Every structure is written in structure tokens, then in C-alpha cells.
Amino acid sequence: MKNEIQKRIESLRAQIRTHNYRYYVLDNPEIPDVQYDRLMRELEALEAAHPEMVTGDSPTQRVGAEPVEAFGTVEHAIPMLSLENAFSEEEVREFDARVKRLLGTEEDVAYVAEPKFDGLAVEMVYEQGRFVLGSTRGDGFVGEDVTRNLRTIRSIPLVLRTEEAVPQRLEVRGEVILGIEAFESLNRRREKEGLPAFANPRNAAAGSLRQLDPRITARRPLDIFCYAVGRVDGRSFERHSEALDALKRWGLKVNSNVRLCANVEEALAYYADTEAMRETLDYEIDGVVLKVDRFDLQRALGEKSRSPRWAVAYKFPPRQETTVIRDIVVQVGRTGALTPVAIMEPVRVAGVEVRRATLHNQEEMDRKDVRIGDTVIVQRAGDVIPEVVRAIPSMRTGKERRFVIPDRCPVCGAEVLKSEDEAVYRCTGLSCPAQLKERVRHFASKGAMDIDGLGDKLVAQLVDQGLVRDVADLYYLSKEDLAGLDRMADKSAQNLLDALEASKLRSSSRLLFALGIRHVGEHIAEVLIDAFHTIDRLAEASEEDLVAVYEIGPGVAKSVVMFFGQEENRNVIEKLKAAGVRFESEEKQVASEPHLKGKTFVFTGALSSFTRDEVQEIVKRLGARATSSVSKKTDYVVAGENAGSKLEKARGLGVTVLSEEAFKELIGMK
Numbered sequence: 001m002k003n004e005i006q007k008r009i010e011s012l013r014a015q016i017r018t019h020n021y022r023y024y025v026l027d028n029p030e031i032p033d034v035q036y037d038r039l040m041r042e043l044e045a046l047e048a049a050h051p052e053m054v055t056g057d058s059p060t061q062r063v064g065a066e067p068v069e070a071f072g073t074v075e076h077a078i079p080m081l082s083l084e085n086a087f088s089e090e091e092v093r094e095f096d097a098r099v100k101r102l103l104g105t106e107e108d109v110a111y112v113a114e115p116k117f118d119g120l121a122v123e124m125v126y127e128q129g130r131f132v133l134g135s136t137r138g139d140g141f142v143g144e145d146v147t148r149n150l151r152t153i154r155s156i157p158l159v160l161r162t163e164e165a166v167p168q169r170l171e172v173r174g175e176v177i178l179g180i181e182a183f184e185s186l187n188r189r190r191e192k193e194g195l196p197a198f199a200n201p202r203n204a205a206a207g208s209l210r211q212l213d214p215r216i217t218a219r220r221p222l223d224i225f226c227y228a229v230g231r232v233d234g235r236s237f238e239r240h241s242e243a244l245d246a247l248k249r250w251g252l253k254v255n256s257n258v259r260l261c262a263n264v265e266e267a268l269a270y271y272a273d274t275e276a277m278r279e280t281l282d283y284e285i286d287g288v289v290l291k292v293d294r295f296d297l298q299r300a301l302g303e304k305s306r307s308p309r310w311a312v313a314y315k316f317p318p319r320q321e322t323t324v325i326r327d328i329v330v331q332v333g334r335t336g337a338l339t340p341v342a343i344m345e346p347v348r349v350a351g352v353e354v355r356r357a358t359l360h361n362q363e364e365m366d367r368k369d370v371r372i373g374d375t376v377i378v379q380r381a382g383d384v385i386p387e388v389v390r391a392i393p394s395m396r397t398g399k400e401r402r403f404v405i406p407d408r409c410p411v412c413g414a415e416v417l418k419s420e421d422e423a424v425y426r427c428t429g430l431s432c433p434a435q436l437k438e439r440v441r442h443f444a445s446k447g448a449m450d451i452d453g454l455g456d457k458l459v460a461q462l463v464d465q466g467l468v469r470d471v472a473d474l475y476y477l478s479k480e481d482l483a484g485l486d487r488m489a490d491k492s493a494q495n496l497l498d499a500l501e502a503s504k505l506r507s508s509s510r511l512l513f514a515l516g517i518r519h520v521g522e523h524i525a526e527v528l529i530d531a532f533h534t535i536d537r538l539a540e541a542s543e544e545d546l547v548a549v550y551e552i553g554p555g556v557a558k559s560v561v562m563f564f565g566q567e568e569n570r571n572v573i574e575k576l577k578a579a580g581v582r583f584e585s586e587e588k589q590v591a592s593e594p595h596l597k598g599k600t601f602v603f604t605g606a607l608s609s610f611t612r613d614e615v616q617e618i619v620k621r622l623g624a625r626a627t628s629s630v631s632k633k634t635d636y637v638v639a640g641e642n643a644g645s646k647l648e649k650a651r652g653l654g655v656t657v658l659s660e661e662a663f664k665e666l667i668g669m670k
């Protein structure tokens with residue numbers, strides 16, 4: 001009986017280990033979670049009934065042991081060195097040249113290129129395939145014993161896989177990390193509980209691992225990437241790449257973006273590839289590490305006091321810098337939104353000089369506690385605009401001043417109100433010049449009316465001199481008006497007038513976008529014109545009509561109705577028409593296929609010759625439009641493979657149904 005139970009326990013442990021490996025190491029689970037939980041519960045029940053059968057390497061023993069007073073110390077058999085940094089291609093080429101010089105060779109040296117993970121280094125010792133000791137790097141010679149904490153990390157196997165014979169003793173090194181998503185959700189939870197947030201994933205990982213109470217560590221979803229072997233008894237490797245492959249087979253987690261490079265050029269290409277995909281990773285990396293692949297060459301090169309001569313860390317340019325906030329000013333946007341902007345001591349961040357950064361709104365400023373005079377951390381993440389991450393309160397002198405958004409518009413003096421549903425403060429001045437300048441700039445911009453020669457400085461002059469009080473006034477400017485402006489030669493005045501004239505023929509969707517209705521961007525403007533054909537018809541639409549259009553939500557609907565409901569806006573539209581701006585766009589009339597003009601199509605089911613985007617594009621070109629739901633007004637339903645309810649509805653309503661072949665014929669493809 002006991003024997004049977006023992007066997008069952010061992011079989012359960014083996015199954016659970018395999019599933020853990022597939023889930024946490026390979027990221028490729030084989031069974032659903034419920035089934036896994038069932039195995040785990042059965043094992044827990046058996047172990048509870050037979051405590052004498054519990055072993056330290058059982059998968060149930062990861063939940064976290066009792067807290068300790070202090071960590072013990074662990075001496076590393078081989079010191080855990082750090083890496084020398086390189087910050088440019090040139091420095092990496094110098095590194096490669098030095099390696100070759102020291103080895104006395106002119107031949108290519110092969111490197112293993114790996115991401116440089118931003119976490120904390122640990123060492124794990126496996127004896128006869130069992131995890132027996134884990135430590136932090138410490139000062140490189142002596143670290144802290146964090147065995148009980150490392151045991152709670154699911155991607156660290158307690159028992160190695162044995163398809164390939166495991167060495168008597170194996171020292172593995174790797175980086176413990178916390179994923180970005182896990183970091184963010186941990187911080188959200190801490191904020192709710194009134195605890196201070198961690199500054200970055202690395203601090204969060206270090207704080208989580210170096211917990212005297214392993215039960216806390218167990219609740220943080222830490223992960224690991226193994227990147228090196230230390231001392232190994234009972235197995236030798238010729239190459240680092242060979243060692244990494246063996247680690248993988250033993251069930252240890254090795255990063256999948258590791259690449260063997262035949263020479264330094266390939267290693268540089270790896271750096272570029274890795275930097276390009278950096279933003280797509282769920283963990284932070286701050287560069288790449290290049291290691292000479294052959295261990296005999298590594299030994300020949302040796303090390304300096306703190307770092308090996310056979311490896312280099314090629315760091316990404318830093319994306320965070322510190323600087324000082326000189327002033328905070330308020331910017332008034334085209335919709336009247338007041339945005340606080342930090343004016344900073346210029347600083348280069350990731351190759352770009354940063355002088356200004358948005359502080360978004362009052363709430364954000366308060367949350368980050370950013371004050372004038374503060375030393376702050378600024379960052380550029382990916383290709384987004386620079387932002388102030390936070391202030392560094394310890395660098396305050398006492399002279400810093402808080403900034404509060406004024407209750408009067410700094411430009412026109414009108415009252416500033418905060419809307420209830422958003423954190424934004426808005427200037428209520430109908431003729432606020434700051435808003436007007438932004439509206440005119442937007443009207444003239446590339447995706448809108450694309451008025452060449454109407455730059456920011458010119459717009460400012462036109463508004464400040466009272467020549468332009470709304471966007472329509474642009475079309476009433478005379479050569480004499482322009483002649484009075486700064487740096488306006490006769491020729492450039494004429495060019496501007498020509499550009500204005502040309503812009504009168506822009507499509508209805510561009511014109512609609514140019515009007516600057518809140519929430520109506522380029523794409524939504526196209527959707528609206530597709531649905532309503534003209535701005536005049538759109539102006540008459542109700543919120544109900546609008547939300548019936550695919551892609552139009554209540555927010556857009558409300559703001560469109562509000563826009564056309566204002567007399568001021570209707571006057572501007574009349575003025576634009578009177579000036580000859582074209583409101584009846586001809587983009588829908590295609591001479592070759594006029595028979596489809598104004599028709600509506602609904603596509604349903606899978607088409608074999610076109611994607612959805614393609615058919616949309618085709619019917620649009622022919623002056624028709626594609627909508628998403630079938631009604632009496634639908635002219636054609638094109639039914640592909642496995643068409644469902646829309647087809648039924650079409651038949652019910654007596655709408656013409658076309659096969660894909662018939663559709664091709666209709667559009668002249670056959």
C-alpha cells in the first residue's frame with residue numbers, strides 16, 4: 001500500500017515538473033490550468049496524509065519557507081565578475097581588435113551575443129541534479145544565501161531534467177528579473193495599499209528577492225534567464241554556446257534571443273536588431289553582452305581585477321537623464337485645453353536634446369510632485385515624446401515652488417474651467433487668440449488643408465494683427481493685408497494666395513478634419529464622409545444617426561453634434577462656402593464606373609480574392625461605400641464562404657445578394 005502511494009506521489013511530481021517546465025521555461029503549456037491544479041491538489045492531499053513522504057524537491061515546496069533573521073553568506077567558487085562597458089560601435093571594434101591582438105590572431109573570433117538583462121545576478125548550485133544552494137552576487141566574492149527565495153521562482157527547476165546526464169555538481173549563473181507587466185501591476189497594488197512604488201523593474205526584482213520572508217518573494221512573479229556556468233564537476237564544455245545548450249536541455253531557462261555570431265560585424269548587427277525589438281519585450285534590457293565563444297580562448301585572455309577580457313557589455317544609449325526644471329508654463333491648445341509644460345535645462349536623452357516636456361495636467365503634476373526648481377528624471381521611451389518621470393526630492397534646496405494652473409487663461413484672460421469627466425482645464429474664451437492660432441495651424445496642416453507657406457510665425461502675426469479671427473478669414477486675405485506683415489515679400493505673398501486658392505479643392509474628409517472638431521481625427525473624418533457624403537448632411541445628423549455608423553462612438557457623436565450646433569461654427573462654414581471652398585467633394589464620382597456611385601455594400605463571409613481592406617478600398621474608389629450592417633437601404637450584400645446571419649437578413653429584406661464572382665463582374669474585374 002505504502003509503496004503504491006509512494007509511486008503515485010512520484011508520478012505526480014514528475015508530471016507536475018514537466019508541466020512547470022513547459023509553462024514557466026518554454027512558455028508553452030500543454031494542459032489547461034484546471035487540469036494542472038487537479039494534479040497539484042492530489043499531490044498536496046497525499047503529502048498531507050503522509051508527511052513522512054514530503055521531500056524538499058517536491059513541487060509543493062515552493063510556497064515560501066518561514067522568515068529568517070538575516071541571510072547567511074555564500075562564497076562563490078569562481079568570483080562573479082562584472083563587465084566592461086562599450087558605448088559605441090567604435091569601442092566594440094576596439095574590444096574585438098584587442099581580443100585578436102592578445103590572442104595573436106588575425107582570424108575572426110566568434111562571439112555569443114546575448115541581451116543584457118536589467119535585474120540582479122544570482123548563482124545556483126545543483127548537486128546530482130538537485131537545487132541545493134542559491135546566492136546573490138554580493139561583492140562578487142561573497143553573496144547572500146537566498147536559496148529559500150529562489151526556490152519560489154517557478155522557472156528555476158528544483159530538479160534538473162535528466163534526458164542528458166547531469167553533472168555531479170553544476171553552478172549556473174543568471175539574472176533574476178521582474179517582467180514589465182508584473183512590475184506595473186505590483187506597483188498598482190502597492191499604491192492601493194498605500195505603499196511606496198518601486199522606481200523600476202530592477203529595484204522591484206531586487207527588493208522581492210532579498211526578502212527575509214520568502215513567502216513575500218513567492219507572491220512576486222519573478223523570472224530568471226540563465227546566462228553562464230560557473231564551476232562544473234563531471235562535465236566539460238568547449239564553448240559557451242555549448243554550455244548554454246546543455247543548460248536548456250537540463251530544463252534551465254535560457255533566453256531565446258541569444259545568437260552565435262561568427263565575427264564582430266555579426267555581433268554589431270545583433271546589437272541593432274536587439275535595440276530595434278527592445279520595446280516589444282516584456283522585460284527590461286539595457287544593452288547586449290558579447291562573449292568570446294571558445295572557452296580555451298576565454299582562458300587565454302583571462303581577466304582583469306573586476307572584469308574578464310573576453311566579454312564586453314555594449315550598452316544602449318541611456319533613455320533617462322536628470323535635469324533641472326527652470327520654469328513651468330501653460331500652453332493653450334486648439335480646444336482650449338491648458339497644458340502645463342516644463343521648461344528645462346537642455347539635456348541630451350538618447351541622442352536628442354530635450355528642453356521641454358509636457359506635465360499633462362494638474363493631477364499628474366501633483367501625483368509626481370514636480371515643482372519649479374526641482375531636479376527631475378526625464379525619459380524618452382521608444383519614440384515617444386520626452387516626459388518627466390518624477391522629481392528627486394532629496395535634491396531640493398527649499399527654494400522650489402509648486403505650480404498651480406491659473407483660473408484665468410494666461411493668453412486671453414477668460415475663465416478657466418475643469419470639466420467633470422476629465423482631468424483637463426479649459427479656457428472658455430470663444431475668441432482666445434491662443435486657441436485660434438492652434439486652430440489655424442491645424443487647419444493649414446499637412447493632413448488637413450495643406451496650405452503651403454502658412455507657418456507658425458505667419459499664423460501668429462495674422463492672429464495678433466486681427467487679420468484672422470476665424471479660419472475662414474484666411475480666404476479673405478488680400479495682397480495688401482499680407483504686404484504689411486514682417487518678412488513678407490511680394491513673391492511669397494502671391495505664393496501664399498495661390499496655396500490658399502489651391503486648398504479650396506481639398507476633399508470633404510480633409511476639410512472636415514481641418515475644422516478641428518474634438519475627437520475627429522483623419523480617420524474618423526473619412527469614416528464620417530463615407531457615411532454621410534457631405535459636410536452639410538453630416539451637420540444635420542443626430543447623435544443617434546452618428547452612432548449607427550460603424551466605428552463612431554458616443555464621444556465622437558456628441559462632439560460632432562455640439563460643433564454643428566454652435567452658431568459661430570455654422571457661420572464659419574457659410575463664410576468658407578462663400579469664399580469658394582468646395583463642400584461637394586467629387587472624390588466619390590469615378591468617371592469609369594459611375595453606375596456604383598452612392599451604392600452601399602455589405603460584405604459577409606470569407607472572400608477568396610480580397611481582404612476586407614481591399615474590398616473597402618475598391619468600392620470606395622468606385623464611389624460606393626461598404627457598411628457593416630444590412631438594412632433596407634443596403635444595395636448589395638456580397639456573400640463569401642460561410643456567410644451567416646447577414647446573408648439571412650439580406651434575403652429577408654429582399655436585398656440583392658452577390659456571390660464573389662458576381663461581385664467581380666460588377667466591378668469589371670471579369
Ligand code: IVH
Pocket residue numbers: 080081082083084114115116117118119120121137175227228289307308311313
Ligand atoms: S555574464 C563575467 N551575461 O551584468 C561575466 N551578465 O555588469 C558577467 N548581466 O553582474 C556575467 N545580462 O548581473 C552576463 N547576458 C548576460 C547578462 C549579464 C545581464 C549582468 C549581470 C552582471 C552584470 C555585469
